[in-house]
Amino acid sequence: MNNAQDKTDCGSTSQAAAATIDQFPKPDRSPLIKYVAGIAVLIVAWWLIYRQLEPFAAFFTGALSHWAGFAPEGHLASAIAFFVFETPKVLMLLTLVVFGVGIVRSFFTPERTRAILAGKRESVGNVLAALLGIVTPFCSCSAVPLFLGFVTTGVPLGVTFSFLISAPMVNEIALVLLYGLFGWKIAAIYMGTGLMIAMVAGWVIGRLKMERHLEEWVYQIQAGNAGIDDSPKDWGARIRYGFEAVRDIVGKVWLYVVLGIAVGAGIHGYVPEGLMASFMGKSAWWSVPASVLVGVPMYSNAAGIIPIVQALLEKGAALGTVLAFMMSVIALSLPEAIILRKVLKPRLIGTFIGVVAVGILLVGYVFNYFV
Amino acid sequence: MEIKVLGPGCAKCQQAEKIVREAVADAGIDVDIEKVTDMMKIAGYGVMATPAVVVDGEVKLVGKVPKKQDVMAWLK
Numbered sequence: 120m121n122n123a124q125d126k127t128d129c130g131s132t133s134q135a136a137a138a139t140i141d142q143f144p145k146p147d148r149s150p151l152i153k154y155v156a157g158i159a160v161l162i163v164a165w166w167l168i169y170r171q172l173e174p175f176a177a178f179f180t181g182a183l184s185h186w187a188g189f190a191p192e193g194h195l196a197s198a199i200a201f202f203v204f205e206t207p208k209v210l211m212l213l214t215l216v217v218f219g220v221g222i223v224r225s226f227f228t229p230e231r232t233r234a235i236l237a238g239k240r241e242s243v244g245n246v247l248a249a250l251l252g253i254v255t256p257f258c259s260c261s262a263v264p265l266f267l268g269f270v271t272t273g274v275p276l277g278v279t280f281s282f283l284i285s286a287p288m289v290n291e292i293a294l295v296l297l298y299g300l301f302g303w304k305i306a307a308i309y310m311g312t313g314l315m316i317a318m319v320a321g322w323v324i325g326r327l328k329m330e331r332h333l334e335e336w337v338y339q340i341q342a343g344n345a346g347i348d349d350s351p352k353d354w355g356a357r358i359r360y361g362f363e364a365v366r367d368i369v370g371k372v373w374l375y376v377v378l379g380i381a382v383g384a385g386i387h388g389y390v391p392e393g394l395m396a397s398f399m400g401k402s403a404w405w406s407v408p409a410s411v412l413v414g415v416p417m418y419s420n421a422a423g424i425i426p427i428v429q430a431l432l433e434k435g436a437a438l439g440t441v442l443a444f445m446m447s448v449i450a451l452s453l454p455e456a457i458i459l460r461k462v463l464k465p466r467l468i469g470t471f472i473g474v475v476a477v478g479i480l481l482v483g484y485v486f487n488y489f490v
Numbered sequence: 491m492e493i494k495v496l497g498p499g500c501a502k503c504q505q506a507e508k509i510v511r512e513a514v515a516d517a518g519i520d521v522d523i524e525k526v527t528d529m530m531k532i533a534g535y536g537v538m539a540t541p542a543v544v545v546d547g548e549v550k551l552v553g554k555v556p557k558k559q560d561v562m563a564w565l566k
Contacts, residue, residue, distance in 0.1 A: 229538040229539060229553070230538065233538070256539075256553070258539070258553075260498070260500035260502070260503075260540065261538065261539040261540050261553060263498070263529055263533075264529070264532055264533055264537055264538050264539060264540055265538045265539065267529075267533040267538075268533070268536070268537075268538035269538075271533075336530050339530075340530060340533045340534050461529050462529070
């Protein structure tokens with residue numbers, strides 16, 4: 120349970136540091152221009168290193184194969200080259216994006232998001248909630264207090280679900296990794312369909328009028344507003360918030376990334392081309408529901424799952440099937456269902472999982488048969 | 491004086507409690523420290539993220555692990 124609640128993409132300690140700094144204002148000895156210059160230098164250095172990764176991986180693998188005496192074109196060389204190239208590449212992309220999104224997130228707090236969503240009509244609310252889910256700092260160990268804070272202050276149930284679906288699924292880590300490894304089209308498809316599922320599934324749950332399937336105590340509490348706003352206010356604090364986010368998030372997910380890439384490298388080097396086509400290809404209609412069934416109980420963050428996604432796609436699995444697998448792993452998980460059980464009765468949890476799973480299935484089929 | 495650390499038991503909540511206890515021990519003053527894990531009570535404080543720290547009924551910090559110097563400042 121502990122482990123389940125400690126999801127790796129939680130960004131909360133990053134907020135801590137930024138807020139702490141804010142509460143103890145320091146003399147302003149680092150003006151904005153210094154920050155901008157420093158960041159520009161870092162980004163140039165980042166870019167120079169990033170460009171060298173592929174030639175370095177080729178050189179390293181060649182030298183290693185010569186020294187250790189394995190074939191430079193063989194399975195082992197292929198797996199090593201993949202690992203040596205992808206690991207620093209994915210980690211560097213992740214660092215850059217987590218920093219950028221950290222700065223964007225310093226503008227949004229759950230309180231502000233709730234203020235925007237409270238009292239909104241359902242359809243508009245669902246759209247807004249799904250979009251805000253991308254930029255609001257969210258950690259699934261806070262899913263219950265956040266759920267309560269939304270529902271008891273006038274955010275409709277369906278709108279709250281739109282937020283809860285979008286927040287973990289459509290996140291910066293998933294988008295950047297997809298962009299880095301497969302290009303902007305697949306990243307855009309993932310973001311578009313993920314948002315669509317969050318909006319429509321939330322709207323459907325709202326239509327089903329399931330308010331009575333919340334636990335009774337939900338209606339007895341008076342979840343007021345704690346009334347503290349200690350989010351970063353100036354650019355210095357926002358930039359520190361970004362750096363803290365990097366330390367916190369990259370510090371936690373790097374191991375998953377490396378393990379994921381190692382699995383991906385194994386598949387890349389040893390699994391024959393087209394192997395996946397027979398049972399995860401377009402012609403296998405049952406592969407979409409099968410990957411959702413496998414994916415739902417699994418939990419991984421986006422960083423850990425994407426290298427596996429890459430290896431699957433490369434060996435001939437169909438895009439829709441792979442998207443369905445990835446979405447069900449990231450968006451639905453057993454640990455989250457267990458946490459939400461504290462506020463939702465089983466029927467509502469079942470409906471939530473069912474509606475989202477159907478949305479994911481549809482996305483899988485649409486991409487397999489119409490794209 | 492009493493301090494409540496709100497959190498269902500995720501890693502960050504335990505970290506928050508540890509830091510509060512350390513700070514109080516360092517300050518050497520008598521403070522009741524209570525860890526609140528009950529969701530109903532946590533939600534009653536109006537916080538939407540855990541861990542949170544409540545000092546004498548006032549919510550001081552939400553959704554993050556406090557730094558020791560924060561806690562020290564609240565103790566004064």
